[in-house]
Amino acid sequence: MTPLLQVRGLTKRYGARIGCADVSFDLWPGEVMGIVGESGSGKSTLLNCLAGHLAPDAGRVIFDTRADGSRDTVTMPEPERRMLGRTDWAFVHQNPRDGLRMGVSAGGNVGERLMAVGARNYGGIRATALDWLGRVEIAADRVDDRPSSFSGGMQQRLQIARNLVTGPRLVFMDEPTGGLDVSVQARLLDLLRGLVRRMGLSAIIVTHDLAVVRLLADRLMVMKSGLVVESGLTDQVLDDPQHAYTQLLVSSVLQV
Amino acid sequence: MNDYNFAYLDEQTKRMIRRALLKAVAIPGYQVPFASREMPMPYGWGTGGVQVTAACLTPEDVLKVIDQGADDTTNAVSIRKFFQRTAGVATTEHTGEATLIQTRHRIPETTLHEGQILVYQVPIPEPLRFLEPRETETRKMHALEDYGLMHVKLYEDIARHGVIATAYAYPVKVEGRYVMDPSPIPKFDNPKLSDSAALQLFGAGREQRIYALPPYTTVVSLDFEDYPFEPTKADHACALCGSAESYLDEVIMDDAGGRMFVCSDTDYCATRRAEQDKSSAKI
Numbered sequence: 120m121t122p123l124l125q126v127r128g129l130t131k132r133y134g135a136r137i138g139c140a141d142v143s144f145d146l147w148p149g150e151v152m153g154i155v156g157e158s159g160s161g162k163s164t165l166l167n168c169l170a171g172h173l174a175p176d177a178g179r180v181i182f183d184t185r186a187d188g189s190r191d192t193v194t195m196p197e198p199e200r201r202m203l204g205r206t207d208w209a210f211v212h213q214n215p216r217d218g219l220r221m222g223v224s225a226g227g228n229v230g231e232r233l234m235a236v237g238a239r240n241y242g243g244i245r246a247t248a249l250d251w252l253g254r255v256e257i258a259a260d261r262v263d264d265r266p267s268s269f270s271g272g273m274q275q276r277l278q279i280a281r282n283l284v285t286g287p288r289l290v291f292m293d294e295p296t297g298g299l300d301v302s303v304q305a306r307l308l309d310l311l312r313g314l315v316r317r318m319g320l321s322a323i324i325v326t327h328d329l330a331v332v333r334l335l336a337d338r339l340m341v342m343k344s345g346l347v348v349e350s351g352l353t354d355q356v357l358d359d360p361q362h363a364y365t366q367l368l369v370s371s372v373l374q375v
Numbered sequence: 376m377n378d379y380n381f382a383y384l385d386e387q388t389k390r391m392i393r394r395a396l397l398k399a400v401a402i403p404g405y406q407v408p409f410a411s412r413e414m415p416m417p418y419g420w421g422t423g424g425v426q427v428t429a430a431c432l433t434p435e436d437v438l439k440v441i442d443q444g445a446d447d448t449t450n451a452v453s454i455r456k457f458f459q460r461t462a463g464v465a466t467t468e469h470t471g472e473a474t475l476i477q478t479r480h481r482i483p484e485t486t487l488h489e490g491q492i493l494v495y496q497v498p499i500p501e502p503l504r505f506l507e508p509r510e511t512e513t514r515k516m517h518a519l520e521d522y523g524l525m526h527v528k529l530y531e532d533i534a535r536h537g538v539i540a541t542a543y544a545y546p547v548k549v550e551g552r553y554v555m556d557p558s559p560i561p562k563f564d565n566p567k568l569s570d571s572a573a574l575q576l577f578g579a580g581r582e583q584r585i586y587a588l589p590p591y592t593t594v595v596s597l598d599f600e601d602y603p604f605e606p607t608k609a610d611h612a613c614a615l616c617g618s619a620e621s622y623l624d625e626v627i628m629d630d631a632g633g634r635m636f637v638c639s640d641t642d643y644c645a646t647r648r649a650e651q652d653k654s655s656a657k658i
Binding site (some may be wrong): 198201205223225244263 | 520531601602
């Protein structure tokens with residue numbers, strides 16, 4: 120079995136400052152990887168480099184494509200990378216407004232990726248959109264409403280539906296539960312966990328919320344100042360932190 | 376003759392526009408940037424079309440100018456007078472006799488023939504503009520043929536209105552490659568874009584873009600399999616000439632709901648009426 124994603128020596132600098140430096144890891148099919156760290160530690164930079172939104176300064180990101188096997192997505196031509204971005208990959212933004220088209224109905228938002236890969240049958244697109252709204256627990260009668268009339272939790276669920284509709288194999292999530300209150304967070308996490316397990320998705324989740332990675336992630340990477348300071352199985356890292364920063368992070372969580 | 380250079384623009388400017396036109400003809404549907412000049416009329420009055428016309432005019436040309444199909448409205452009259460004065464070319468109202476037709480938002484009903492040039496005035500050349508505000512992004516989308524968004528607009532139409540409600544500036548795909556805004560012509564005119572014998576040039580003055588359809592170019596209106604493209608018009612016959620085929624304007628007659636439908640193409644309507652008069656005079 121080959122890893123779905125192999126990252127080798129990925130580095131991104133912002134002038135003299137480091138975004139992230141020398142990050143290497145493998146992601147296996149069906150695995151969920153968490154990246155935690157404080158703000159400014161380079162988590163989002165790393166995620167954006169992996170998803171092709173930023174061009175890294177050094178390193179390789181090798182993705183196991185469906186059609187031609189392992190390909191380096193950094194040196195891949197842009198049309199292919201874009202195609203990957205709407206078929207095999209999905210990106211869930213922290214703020215649903217970044218990932219949704221606010222002026223387009225919920226159905227249109229879900230259908231956009233289908234139409235981008237060539238779906239031209241209105242009835243078919245609409246049926247798929249309705250099916251996906253159901254899967255993310257949005258009532259079918261909201262299909263023609265704009266996301267601006269949705270609550271924050273619904274917007275986030277709509278964004279997830281919009282991303283998963285083409286059956287991606289790898290999902291990038293940037294703080295998917297940030298900005299939601301705890302009860303909505305819990306439902307969203309439940310939903311995500313169900314979808315990830317049922318569809319056999321691989322995912323990379325960036326978050327500063329340790330509870331989220333405890334629930335979702337199989338493996339964990341802890342970042343500080345652009346460097347990976349510790350990595351391992353989630354429970355192992357959280358229950359027996361080795362690096363001083365990880366210990367600080369784990370001990371900072373409020374117990375209710 | 377007068378103090379203007381032939382057709383107002385100086386020769387270097389015309390040369391620059393012709394180069395853009397050649398490129399546009401070579402890549403049908405592609406928007407070629409050009410250094411649009413200030414013209415002695417406000418933006419929105421056809422500054423792009425006027426510059427393209429000026430660059431194409433020769434002293435032998437016969438010019439026709441229409442505005443929404445009509446030869447006698449302000450925009451058409453003033454542009455026609457502009458070229459009469461600055462170029463001294465012959466003008467006509469008959470579609471068949473014209474060698475160069477500048478149009479605002481209509482294609483003449485009479486089928487155009489080889490050797491004719493149809494110049495469109497274009498307000499917003501970018502078909503993706505209201506879907507994607509960034510110019511850098513829309514250019515990339517054209518380059519990568521990333522046109523899924525265009526169908527999102529049509530999807531929204533069907534979801535909201537039950538049919539594709541876009542009635543004008545209906546997006547088309549040119550030769551299977553570029554998605555193009557045909558300028559705000561009614562979608563009734565879209566089928567006339569395809570396989571036309573005439574050369575079709577589009578000029579957008581404020582946006583500084585030129586694009587073109589060479590003769591006999593395949594132009595397909597975008598649609599869905601289960602909601603095919605339909606050219607629509609008012610469901611009436613012309614009250615003056617009786618034509619059931621032409622595109623109609625609705626004219627409000629009074630404040631009691633009275634209305635009449637007349638051909639928007641005045642030359643087509645007048646020609647038909649003249650023929651009817653002739654044949655009724657014979658009887």
